Every structure is written in structure tokens, then in C-alpha cells.
Amino acid sequence: MAYYISLYVSLAIFAIGLVYKVLTWFFLKTSLYSKSIPTAKRLSSALKGIISTIFSPKILTLIKVFFLDIILQRKVLKEDFLRWLTHILIYGAFMLLLLMHALDAFITSAIFSNYSATLNPFMFLRDLFGVLVIIGICLAVYRRFILKAPRLTSNPMDIYAIILLALIMLSGILLEGGKIGSYCLYKQMVTDYAGLEEQEEEFKALTAFWVANFGTVSPGLRAPFDTELLEAGEELHEMSCAGCHSRPQWAFMGYSVASAIKGVALGLDRAGIPTVLWYIHFLACFIGLAYLPFSKLFHIITSPLSLLANSVMDRQLSDPANIATRQALELDACMHCGQCSNGCSVAVAFEHIGNVNILPSEKMQSLKRVVSGRHMDEKEIRLILDGTYLCTNCHRCTDVCPAGINLEELWFTMREALFQNDYPEFCVLSPLSFYRGLMRQSIAESDYRRPLTLAREAIGAGCALMKDQGKTINLTPSDRGLQGELRLSDQASSFSACFGCQTCTNVCPVVANYENPKEALGLLPHQIMYSVGLGIKDLAFGSQMLWDCVTCYLCQEQCPQGVKVTEVLYELKNLAIKNVYKD
Amino acid sequence: MRFALFLGCTIPARLAQYESSSRAVLERLGVELVDIKEFNCCGYPIRNTDFKAAILASARNLALAESKNLTMVVLCKCGFGMLKYAGHIMREDPTLREEINTTLKKEGLEFEGRIEIKHLLSVLYHDVGVDAIKEKITRAYKELKIATHYGCHALRPSEVVEFDDPVNPTLFDNLVEATGAESIYWEKRLECCGAPLTGVNDDLSADLTEKKLVNAQQSGADFLCDACSYCHIQFDTVQRMLNDQRGGNHPLPPILYPQLLGLSMGIDGDTLGLAMNQIDISSIEGFLSK
Numbered sequence: 001m002a003y004y005i006s007l008y009v010s011l012a013i014f015a016i017g018l019v020y021k022v023l024t025w026f027f028l029k030t031s032l033y034s035k036s037i038p039t040a041k042r043l044s045s046a047l048k049g050i051i052s053t054i055f056s057p058k059i060l061t062l063i064k065v066f067f068l069d070i071i072l073q074r075k076v077l078k079e080d081f082l083r084w085l086t087h088i089l090i091y092g093a094f095m096l097l098l099l100m101h102a103l104d105a106f107i108t109s110a111i112f113s114n115y116s117a118t119l120n121p122f123m124f125l126r127d128l129f130g131v132l133v134i135i136g137i138c139l140a141v142y143r144r145f146i147l148k149a150p151r152l153t154s155n156p157m158d159i160y161a162i163i164l165l166a167l168i169m170l171s172g173i174l175l176e177g178g179k180i181g182s183y184c185l186y187k188q189m190v191t192d193y194a195g196l197e198e199q200e201e202e203f204k205a206l207t208a209f210w211v212a213n214f215g216t217v218s219p220g221l222r223a224p225f226d227t228e229l230l231e232a233g234e235e236l237h238e239m240s241c242a243g244c245h246s247r248p249q250w251a252f253m254g255y256s257v258a259s260a261i262k263g264v265a266l267g268l269d270r271a272g273i274p275t276v277l278w279y280i281h282f283l284a285c286f287i288g289l290a291y292l293p294f295s296k297l298f299h300i301i302t303s304p305l306s307l308l309a310n311s312v313m314d315r316q317l318s319d320p321a322n323i324a325t326r327q328a329l330e331l332d333a334c335m336h337c338g339q340c341s342n343g344c345s346v347a348v349a350f351e352h353i354g355n356v357n358i359l360p361s362e363k364m365q366s367l368k369r370v371v372s373g374r375h376m377d378e379k380e381i382r383l384i385l386d387g388t389y390l391c392t393n394c395h396r397c398t399d400v401c402p403a404g405i406n407l408e409e410l411w412f413t414m415r416e417a418l419f420q421n422d423y424p425e426f427c428v429l430s431p432l433s434f435y436r437g438l439m440r441q442s443i444a445e446s447d448y449r450r451p452l453t454l455a456r457e458a459i460g461a462g463c464a465l466m467k468d469q470g471k472t473i474n475l476t477p478s479d480r481g482l483q484g485e486l487r488l489s490d491q492a493s494s495f496s497a498c499f500g501c502q503t504c505t506n507v508c509p510v511v512a513n514y515e516n517p518k519e520a521l522g523l524l525p526h527q528i529m530y531s532v533g534l535g536i537k538d539l540a541f542g543s544q545m546l547w548d549c550v551t552c553y554l555c556q557e558q559c560p561q562g563v564k565v566t567e568v569l570y571e572l573k574n575l576a577i578k579n580v581y582k583d
Numbered sequence: 584m585r586f587a588l589f590l591g592c593t594i595p596a597r598l599a600q601y602e603s604s605s606r607a608v609l610e611r612l613g614v615e616l617v618d619i620k621e622f623n624c625c626g627y628p629i630r631n632t633d634f635k636a637a638i639l640a641s642a643r644n645l646a647l648a649e650s651k652n653l654t655m656v657v658l659c660k661c662g663f664g665m666l667k668y669a670g671h672i673m674r675e676d677p678t679l680r681e682e683i684n685t686t687l688k689k690e691g692l693e694f695e696g697r698i699e700i701k702h703l704l705s706v707l708y709h710d711v712g713v714d715a716i717k718e719k720i721t722r723a724y725k726e727l728k729i730a731t732h733y734g735c736h737a738l739r740p741s742e743v744v745e746f747d748d749p750v751n752p753t754l755f756d757n758l759v760e761a762t763g764a765e766s767i768y769w770e771k772r773l774e775c776c777g778a779p780l781t782g783v784n785d786d787l788s789a790d791l792t793e794k795k796l797v798n799a800q801q802s803g804a805d806f807l808c809d810a811c812s813y814c815h816i817q818f819d820t821v822q823r824m825l826n827d828q829r830g831g832n833h834p835l836p837p838i839l840y841p842q843l844l845g846l847s848m849g850i851d852g853d854t855l856g857l858a859m860n861q862i863d864i865s866s867i868e869g870f871l872s873k
Binding site (some may be wrong): 089150200213344345346347348349351352353390392393394395396426427428429430431433434435436437438440441488490510513524538547550551552553554556557564566570571573574577 | 591592593596597605623624627628629630631632633634635636639640643661668671672675676678686690691700735736738739740741743749750773774775777778779780781782783785787788790791794813816819824866
């Protein structure tokens with residue numbers, strides 16, 4: 001009764017969760033353009049896309065991806081053999097257990113007319129698959145907590161998944177061990193299948209045979225037994241039991257447990273422990289089932305879908321409605337394996353900057369929260385934006401993702417969506433923007449320019465003196481601290497050697513580009529060097545010249561005094577950004 | 584000759600033809616390349632906002648190559664400049680080096696300062712040599728005028744990058760001329776391509792690019808030759824975008840040096856990825872001697 005109630009409850013939760021999750025793929029918005037696409041349009045486009053793909057040559061690609069990337073996990077194998085072995089053991093053997101053991105009433109009995117869980121090969125295979133899953137779980141724990149595979153971090157979701165799997169497997173094996181030794185179950189079987197419980201002699205013979213050979217622990221009978229008794233028992237066994245009961249030694253895991261607990265088996269049996277274990281086993285399975293759509297294990301469904309969708313979709317050619325849907329699905333397809341962060345080109349920057357959102361696998365977790373619409377404060381959003389922008393668009397995360405998620409495209413669209421919060425992001429003023437510049441035709445002009453203007457304005461806001469061009473400036477150094485701060489780059493303090501020849505400004509191709517360079521750039525390179533010399537922060541930080549410098553080093557190369565003009569400009573950029581945060 | 588090949592981020596993602604053509608050419612010239620999968624960002628794009636993060640990124644690459652006792656060959660000039668700079672500053676500044684090494688040691692790496700960093704062109708010029716290159720040329724160009732674009736971060740700051748004479752460089756011209764082409768003089772040959780401001784100040788970037796291209800064209804160039812991922816994408820992809828936006832003057836097609844060299848060595852156009860360039864360069868084959 002409890003079994004069926006919990007089965008149906010968990011099935012219902014699973015079904016509701018699944019439907020809800022699938023629906024979210026059609027209404028969650030990961031990008032600016034997806035905001036304008038209604039859910040109904042996304043549903044109909046998806047249907048159209050799926051049907052037209054299935055009835056096209058692309059079906060061959062899908063079949064290939066299904067076998068190579070989904071069943072055989074080619075992408076994981078390519079990156080990391082140990083991880084592949086771990087995963088294939090867990091998922092492969094678990095799937096086999098699911099089909100052969102958990103769904104035996106529907107699948108195994110339908111295929112094999114003489115199926116019985118206690119008959120070989122099923123009895124042996126169940127333990128074999130079980131032990132393979134356990135080896136997989138042990139490897140997973142080893143990789144995570146002992147080997148500490150690089151960039152593999154464990155969040156609660158990861159740990160729950162491992163605990164749940166371990167609980168299902170261990171309770172199953174303990175249950176089997178308990179059942180093998182159980183005298184109560186033995187008696188029950190005798191009643192059901194042999195009808196011997198009233199015939200004392202026969203019952204004794206059969207029991208002796210089972211105690212001797214099947215691991216049953218009887219309160220009254222102990223080995224050694226007479227050969228005659230055993231022979232009689234064997235005869236009865238062949239008559240009533242052998243037809244659907246192989247020797248339990250074949251269930252090698254359960255039998256080992258039974259042997260190990262032999263001494264206390266009677267006590268455990270009387271206390272009803274096998275029944276308790278049975279409850280734990282099926283409840284763990286049902287909790288897993290109900291929790292599946294909300295857990296990391298949901299990737300059993302979403303990762304294959306992501307792999308399939310990405311194998312036949314294209315940024316330029318696919319229906320934008322389907323890309324919006326695919327991106328929402330991709331958020332669910334991530335299983336937090338860390339492979340992307342391991343391949344990430346800028347992951348090393350995390351070691352210095354410390355913003356976890358730089359790491360793709362962690363960025364993904366944050367972006368899930370952003371898309372779900374949960375409230376976040378300014379600081380959190382800016383950290384996510386910063387981590388998302390600190391990316392060279394090298395595509396390595398996407399290339400290695402075992403779920404085939406187009407991470408690079410996801411970062412790109414999510415960055416643009418995050419810009420809508422109107423918080424300044426200073427990385428836009430660096431060559432990290434190169435790729436965005438190449439992609440500008442995919443962004444509306446006003447959306448494209450806004451973050452660039454915003455970042456410059458935020459830096460300019462703290463530099464009041466820049467706006468007051470008419471003001472006479474006191475030549476007494478206003479901030480000696482500034483000079484002390486310029487100590488990172490090679491000889492950045494060389495600005496003090498500047499004697500004002502203006503060669504730097506005269507050779508600068510940026511200055512030469514404007515008829516009225518002061519208007520376009522604020523201060524010119526030599527004026528910035530003066531400002532640094534005089535310790536006037538507002539002028540040193542507030543000039544547009546800093547951000548329009550192409551770092552061609554012509555100024556520095558030509559300076560007769562050896563002032564490291566470009567290095568000074570580089571360092572001022574760093575300081576100008578820090579100056580904003582100081583306030 | 585054995586080198587660790589540093590590709591950086593842009594080439595594998597957006598300029599695969601630079602990699603394939605460089606590999607093909609270097610293989611013919613007997614240069615062996617070792618791939619280090621763990622290489623990461625060179626640090627260049629991070630330097631504007633975070634100096635130490637940039638140096639750390641660079642230093643990790645240097646330490647990786649050092650751990651294999653290999654000299655690095657870099658295809659991108661911005662990457663080359665950054666790696667050279669990082670090596671230089673860490674030799675100059677022991678405190679910084681120690682700080683960076685403390686982080687690197689967490690994964691068993693250390694920058695010791697032994698590393699040598701070379702650009703592709705330096706390897707071709709100094710390690711292979713112009714004469715050895717000439718020996719492999721089977722179809723020299725005839726009457727082909729090339730505007731040779733040096734790239735800022737290879738030339739300057741000269742005491743750090745040690746590439747060539749910063750004021751009157753000849754290394755790249757000599758390599759271009761080894762193929763039979765003429766490397767013309769043009770006034771803006773040592774100036775910036777504009778790429779560092781693409782995405783930051785696109786109008787300014789476009790102005791700089793356009794001025795260079797006009798100057799090269801007016802000086803009689805048939806093609807522009809470059810050897811840097813940023814410069815090439817700027818002259819190729821961005822030039823094409825500009826022609827669409829600003830109205831189509833006749834484009835000056837850019838060709839990557841290993842593509843130019845490869846063709847004259849008889850390497851096929853597919854290996855050199857000629858068709859992957861955004862602006863059609865197929866007409867260059869018309870300049871090859873039969």
C-alpha cells in the first residue's frame with residue numbers, strides 16, 4: 001500500500017515537474033530578442049523545427065549524435081578517460097538496472113516468459129550492474145574529493161545526486177543480503193511455493209538444505225547436517241524451489257552481505273530490518289524520481305536534447321524563436337561537470353580576481369538564477385556581468401561541453417541582456433570587446449553603444465575637474481599619492497622625466513585622427529603625463545584619451561626622455577577603474 | 584627545430600586558416616611544433632582593466648612552456664607582445680614574480696625566466712632563414728606588390744619585444760620578398776591597424792584602418808600582408824563590414840604571410856584556407872609564375 005501510494009505520488013510530482021520544466025523552456029528569456037517572442041510562437045516554431053528536421057537529411061546527424069555523443073559519450077572520452085569511465089559505469093549500469101530490475105514487471109517479464117528476479121542470469125546481472133554503479137560512484141567521489149580534479153567544484157546539488165544514488169545502491173544490496181539470510185522470508189516462500197510447513201520432517205530437510213547452501217539462517221537448525229537429511233532436502237528443493245530460485249551465491253554482493261551478517265541475521269530478521277531496508281530502497285528510488293526534474297539528474301533528459309538540438313542548429317540560419325527555446329533548455333542541460341572551466345582560456349584570471357563568475361561552470365549557475373527572475377542586488381548582478389564579460393570568446397568551453405551546450409553563444413546573449421540593468425561594466429573598454437565589435441550587426445545600434453557610453457560616463461563622473469575646462473589649476477601637486485600608486489608596470493614612474501616636448505602627442509595616430517583632438521579626447525598624451533606629474537587625479541583618470549589609446553607604443557618608442565608613456569596610460573586605466581569602486 | 588605553438592584564443596575560434604597555413608609552411612621548412620593543450624589567454628585583453636590578472640595569465644603560459652623546455656612560437660602579435668612583456672617585467676620585478684609564482688605553484692608551475700618567446704616571423708627569419716625559405720619556393724610571384732604590415736606589438740616597445748629595428752624594420756619585408764613579391768614602401772606601414780578599438784570606439788578604429796588601407800592602395804599595393812590574428816581580422820572582416828557600411832571603395836585584400844608563402848611553395852589553397860578569408864584573395868594565384 002505504502003509502496004503504491006509513494007510510487008504514484010512520486011510519479012505525479014515527476015510528471016508535474018517535467019511538464020513545468022519543459023514549459024519553462026518556452027517562456028524563460030535568455031536574450032534581448034527572445035523578450036519579443038511570445039510563448040505560443042516558440043511552441044509552434046519548435047514543433048515545426050522538430051518535424052522538418054526529422055524529415056530531412058539532418059536525421060542522419062541526429063542518429064550519429066545519439067549513438068556517439070549520447071550513448072557512447074564521445075565528448076567526455078575525448079577530454080578525460082577517468083571521467084568517461086566514471087560516467088559510463090554510473091549511467092550505463094544504472095540504465096540497465098532500471099530496465100531489467102526496476103521495470104521488470106513491464107520489460108524483463110515481457111521479453112523472458114520464465115523471468116524471475118531470483119533466477120539466473122537476472123540474479124547475477126542485477127548484482128553485476130549494481131557493483132558497476134557502485135564502482136562508478138566510488139570513482140566519482142574519488143575524483144571530486146580525493147583527486148580533486150581541476151575546476152571540479154561541488155555544490156549541494158552535486159552532493160545530493162551522489163548521496164541519492166549511493167543510497168539506492170547500498171540499500172538495494174543490504175536488502176538483498178538481509179533477504180538471503182531471512183528466516184521469515186524463507187518460511188513465507190515455503191508456504192507459498194512448497195506447502196510443507198505442516199510436514200515437520202520435510203520442512204526440516206528442506207530448511208537444512210537451504211541453511212547449508214542458500215545462506216538461510218534458521219533459529220533451530222545449524223550445520224553440520226547428515227548427508228541423508230541434505231539429500232532429502234535437495235530433492236524437495238528440486239521439486240518446489242529450483243524452478244525459480246538460483247543459488248544466491250550468484251548474487252555475489254547480496255550473498256557477501258548475508259555471509260558477513262550471519263551472526264546477527266536472526267536478530268535483524270526478527271526486528272524486521274529487511275522490511276525497513278525495502279522501504280528505504282524504494283523510497284530512495286521514488287524520491288529520486290520525484291526530485292529528478294528539479295535536480296542535477298535532470299540532465300539525463302536535457303543533455304541529450306541539447307546535444308541533438310545543437311547538432312542541427314545554427315546561429316545564423318535557425319529560427320530565432322528556436323534559439324531562444326534552446327538556450328532556455330541549455331540552462332537545464334548543464335550538469336555542473338566543470339569541463340568548460342577546465343578548458344576556459346581566462347579561468348586563470350579567477351585565481352587573481354576571485355570572481356567565480358569568470359569560470360563558465362559557475363557562471364552557468366548564476367545565469368540560471370538571473371533567468372529565473374529571482375531578485376538580485378546590484379553587487380551580485382555586476383559580479384555576474386563582469387564574469388560574463390571577462391571572456392575572450394575563444395569557444396573552448398563550447399567545444400568541450402559534454403552536453404553540447406553552445407555556451408559561447410549563451411554568454412554573448414546573456415551579456416547583452418544584463419547590460420539592460422544599466423550598471424557600468426568596465427571590461428567593455430578593453431580588447432575583450434573585439435568580438436562584440438565584430439558581432440555589432442546582430443545588436444541594435446542603441447543597445448550596442450549604451451554600455452560603452454555608460455562605462456566612460458561612470459569613470460568620468462568622479463573626475464569633476466575634466467568638466468570644468470576653464471578653471472585654473474593649482475600647480476602644487478594635489479595628490480602625491482597618485483604617483484606612488486603607479487608602480488605596477490615597468491618604470492611607470494618615468495613620467496617625472498617628461499620635459500614637455502610633446503613628441504608623444506605629435507606621433508600619436510589617435511590624436512592625428514581628429515581636427516580638434518582636445519574636444520574628442522579630453523587631454524592629449526603629454527598633458528596626461530603632466531597631470532600625473534602634478535598628481536591631478538581628475539585629469540589623469542578622466543580623459544577619453546585613456547580609452548581611445550590603441551597601445552601602439554609609438555609615443556613610448558619615440559619619447560626622447562624614455563618616459564614609458566603607453567605603460568603609464570595602461571596603468572592609469574587600471575587605476576581609473578579602481579577609483580570608481582573606491583567611491 | 585622544435586617549438587611550443589602558442590595559438591591564443593582568436594585563431595582557433597575565428598582564424599583557423601592562420602593555424603593551418605602556419606603548420607603547413609613550418610612543416611615543409613622542417614620546424615616541429617608541439618601543442619600544449621593547457622595554454623590559456625595571453626593576458627593582452629585583460630591588461631586594460633587588471634594588470635596583475637593579465638600578467639598571471641601570461642605567466643602561466645610561459646611557465647607551461649618552460650616546464651617542457653621549449654621555446655614558444657606565437658602567431659598573434661598582440662599575444663607575442665604581451666608574453667614578451669610579462670616575461671620582461673617578471674625578470675625586472677622580483678616581488679611581482681614571487682606573487683605570480685605563488686599563485687602558479689598551486690598547480691605545480693613556476694616561472695623561472697628561462698623561456699624564450701618568438702613570433703612566427705622571427706622563427707622564419709632567424710631560425711629557418713631566408714635562404715632556406717627561398718630553396719623551398721617553387722612558384723615565385725611575379726610583379727606582385729605587397730604592402731607589408733608589421734603590427735605594433737611586434738615592433739614596440741623595442742627593448743622588450745626585441746623583434747627588429749623599431750624605426751626602420753626590414754625583417755618582414757625580407758620574408759615577403761623571399762617569395763618573389765615586391766614589398767613596397769608605404770608611409771603608414773608601422774602604424775596601428777585599428778583592431779584594439781574595435782568594439783570600444785568603432786568609429787575611431789574604422790578611421791585608423793581606412794587611412795592605412797587607403798595609404799597602402801595609393802602606394803600601389805595589390806595586397807596587404809600581415810601576420811597577426813587581430814590585424815588580419817581587422818583588415819579582413821572589419822574592412823568588409825566597413826565597405827558595407829561606409830560605401831564600397833575597392834577593398835585592399837589582406838593575406839596572411841603563411842598563406843602568401845605557402846602558395847609560392849606549392850602548398851594547395853585548401854590547406855592554406857584561402858577561401859576562409861572574408862575578402863576574396865584568389866586573384867593572388869594569378870601572380871604566381873607558372
